[in-house]
Amino acid sequence: xxxxxxxxxxxxxxxxxxxxxxxxxxxxxxxxxxxxxxxxxxxxxxxxxxxxxxxxxxxxxxxxxxxxxxxxxxxxxxxxxxxxxxxxxxxxxxxxxxxxxxxxxxxxxxxxxxxxxxxxxxxxxxxxxxxxxxxxxxxxxxxxxxxxxxxxxxxxxxxxxxxxxxxxxxxxxxxxxxxxxxxxxxxxxxxxxxxxxxxxxxxxxxxxxxxxxxxxxxxxxxxxxxxxxxxxxxxxxxxxxxxxxxxxxxxxxxxxxxxxxxxxxxxxxxxxxxxxxxxxxxxxxxxxxxxxxxxxxxxxxxxxxxxxxxxxxxxxxxxxxxxxxxxxxxxxxxxxxxxxxxxxxxxxxxxxxxxxxxx
Numbered sequence: 001x002x003x004x005x006x007x008x009x010x011x012x013x014x015x016x017x018x019x020x021x022x023x024x025x026x027x028x029x030x031x032x033x034x035x036x037x038x039x040x041x042x043x044x045x046x047x048x049x050x051x052x053x054x055x056x057x058x059x060x061x062x063x064x065x066x067x068x069x070x071x072x073x074x075x076x077x078x079x080x081x082x083x084x085x086x087x088x089x090x091x092x093x094x095x096x097x098x099x100x101x102x103x104x105x106x107x108x109x110x111x112x113x114x115x116x117x118x119x120x121x122x123x124x125x126x127x128x129x130x131x132x133x134x135x136x137x138x139x140x141x142x143x144x145x146x147x148x149x150x151x152x153x154x155x156x157x158x159x160x161x162x163x164x165x166x167x168x169x170x171x172x173x174x175x176x177x178x179x180x181x182x183x184x185x186x187x188x189x190x191x192x193x194x195x196x197x198x199x200x201x202x203x204x205x206x207x208x209x210x211x212x213x214x215x216x217x218x219x220x221x222x223x224x225x226x227x228x229x230x231x232x233x234x235x236x237x238x239x240x241x242x243x244x245x246x247x248x249x250x251x252x253x254x255x256x257x258x259x260x261x262x263x264x265x266x267x268x269x270x271x272x273x274x275x276x277x278x279x280x281x282x283x284x285x286x287x288x289x290x291x292x293x294x295x296x297x298x299x300x301x302x303x304x305x306x307x308x309x310x311x312x313x314x315x316x317x318x319x320x321x322x323x324x325x326x327x328x329x330x331x332x333x334x335x336x337x338x339x340x341x342x343x344x345x346x347x348x349x350x351x352x353x354x355x356x357x358x359x
Contacts, residue, residue: 007034008315011070013085014077015040015049023053036070071318079104083112090116097123097314101335109332113358124331126164130306136285136293146254147244155223156236159338166220174359178352181211181344192230211341329358
């Protein structure tokens, strides 16, 4: 007899748009996700949350944990106050899935690590490695399809998210890294943002930042233009070069013998197209006729799938059934390198990031 798995219960600290994102996913997957409560600063906001989200609200972390101890808690707060919430939760012995980044600056990262790094309770909500396309590319890298990865170029998302992709696809750890960044501005129409379509097609000055990251394991290239996440006029690209080939977005070329370069493709099977009545969504991603990524949660966007996958792994980790989803050390390293990009821009020179305490 198959026993149904109990839905994972998590609490939230903060009631902004990102918290609402997690609540929405829990509503859509009640068999897997459940929100035990939300901590809000005021009773008035708490009443609004209870009415709109249908979950209990509390004024403090201690009150929420005492009422119904969740399996883990997600602090979804401004950078400056996130470390305090993390420390409070760790002091209560509660596993934490903190939003990115875990602290605002390098001093804050070092202080946070000193306070909670040895607890083993803190994970980071870095979801990009869980996105279907990236997960499929990672699967090929782990198989050695293009040999040893030697460089990764990401033009997709910003700072620590992009660095997470670069580091993990390159296999880069916590060693000394030299970061050199430059930026330039150019006119670009920006018709779509998180708030929706603006109705304005007037080009405005947009900044593009390009940075190189020199790891012992290889080279990273960061390329991001303002609002690239949303702007439909700027594509998202990824190039992973290896000793036996390369992956460019969904195209793969590799050497199968000394005289045979072979080109293949990562192919998505999307349901709901034409006369397909299975529902709208991604079914799987295949490579040369075999599945390298299978979707366990049909009907979600890629970004939602990434977050659901991360939350599911966090639940399983809390239950001792899966490895850590994204350790605090990795989240700290990602942000330390993103801070170095900004420092290099300000100085107009390269910056070397030396091994930090979490290394």
